[in-house]
């Protein structure tokens with residue numbers, strides 16, 4: 001081989017792109033300066049992540065306000081989230097922010113109230129049961145596709161807003177079909193609430209009793225009132241429907257806890273509607289946005305999804321049984337949620353003194369688990385910043401510690417909607433790639449912000465063009 005040959009870059013376009021690193025949050029050593037730390041977390045909770053966390057199993061920070069253990073050791077995570085879950089309840093601070101809108105719903109309740117709600121709802125969220133919701137999910141997807149078809153690639157959309165429109169359509173169809181809802185207004189109310197409560201300010205550090213409302217609630221009272229008004233209206237409208245359509249809400253109305261035979265009270269049902277809308281909306285829309293961003297950056301992956309969608313779905317409407325065959329689509333989604341976990345922080349508080357992986361923990365210590373750091377931990381992942389969906393091939397997945405990857409958290413308080421989310425996003429992405437070309441209109445740098453969920457900070461303009469139109473334009 002001559003020197004000239006060695007200098008020829010004969011990697012395929014796909015190989016080159018595989019080495020390209022997608023946008024990432026540049027961690028800073030903010031813990032050195034309390035002012036920098038405080039300024040940082042007002043903008044994004046990612047600023048609180050200690051820089052050592054990307055290589056150490058845990059980092060303990062002792063402050064006058066609280067002791068915080070940042071935990072990234074998979075065995076330690078199993079200890080807190082699974083084996084000793086009752087010793088690590090949710091933090092009162094977190095509950096204070098969520099309860100004004102979500103009341104005593106599944107995400108915010110503890111003890112017997114949580115147990116009853118979760119046990120009663122579990123069967124409705126099992127993958128086999130959810131297959132019945134696939135036509136409703138597809139109806140939601142098709143509603144949004146109709147807009148993109150009509151715009152015919154002539155409109156530039158903001159990626160996150162557009163994915164929010166898509167997800168709220170799907171949620172409304174699958175949760176409470178047939179009830180008229182102003183989806184835009186509902187989406188805006190949930191989004192404004194989640195955005196503001198995830199923005200830390202000085203009052204959050206005052207350790208006020210939980211019954212004192214945080215001042216930020218005054219600014220978002222309208223969104224709480226709107227959400228409460230809508231959940232009340234939706235639950236009344238559903239009770240008045242006869243027969244009730246078979247969707248998630250009807251399933252929850254009929255749900256019973258096997259142990260006690262108890263079902264949801266009217267209040268719990270309303271709180272649950274608000275909870276499902278909040279927990280299932282932003283997270284999923286952000287997962288879709290980040291996946292769109294990645295597919296624009298890595299056209300080879302978009303092309304592979306397209307080929308898979310054509311092979312599995314052909315030109316027909318998908319059915320539930322197709323989802324398991326959209327394997328590469330799922331691998332891309334899993335890699336997208338590794339790089340950009342929509343829920344990037346889970347917080348618990350130690351209810352008693354304990355020892356986690358040899359580290360003594362005092363009662364009251366806050367345990368902070370950041371999926372963003374865990375999923376890029378040097379000891380757990382090779383080339384953690386590189387986009388590589390093949391990490392999630394069945395072969396590569398099988399030896400990985402279960403707690404090294406947890407976009408939906410794990411354990412009894414893990415996400416009840418994980419199968420729902422995987423189904424809707426797998427279908428939406430495969431159907432999108434089959435029919436549309438998606439591309440960015442600029443190459444501005446992408447930055448992130450962690451409020452309650454991880455999201456793109458700056459607008460991401462994209463075009464979603466029907467492939468037939470895109471092909472015609474190319475000819």
Ligand code: HEM
Pocket residue numbers: 106107108118275276279280281283284287341342343346347407408409412413414415416417418420421
């Ligand atoms: C990509 C999308 C999603 C992600 C990344 C996600 C992530 C999570 C995480 C990490 C938790 C645990 C929170 C904690 O322990 O503090 C959680 C809980 C929860 N999620 Fe999701 N979620 C998603 C979609 C959904 C959907 C679609 C629904 C419902 C339709 C849903 C409903 C819930 C509920 C009700 C809980 C509380 C469970 C309990 O405490 O028992 N989520 N989710």
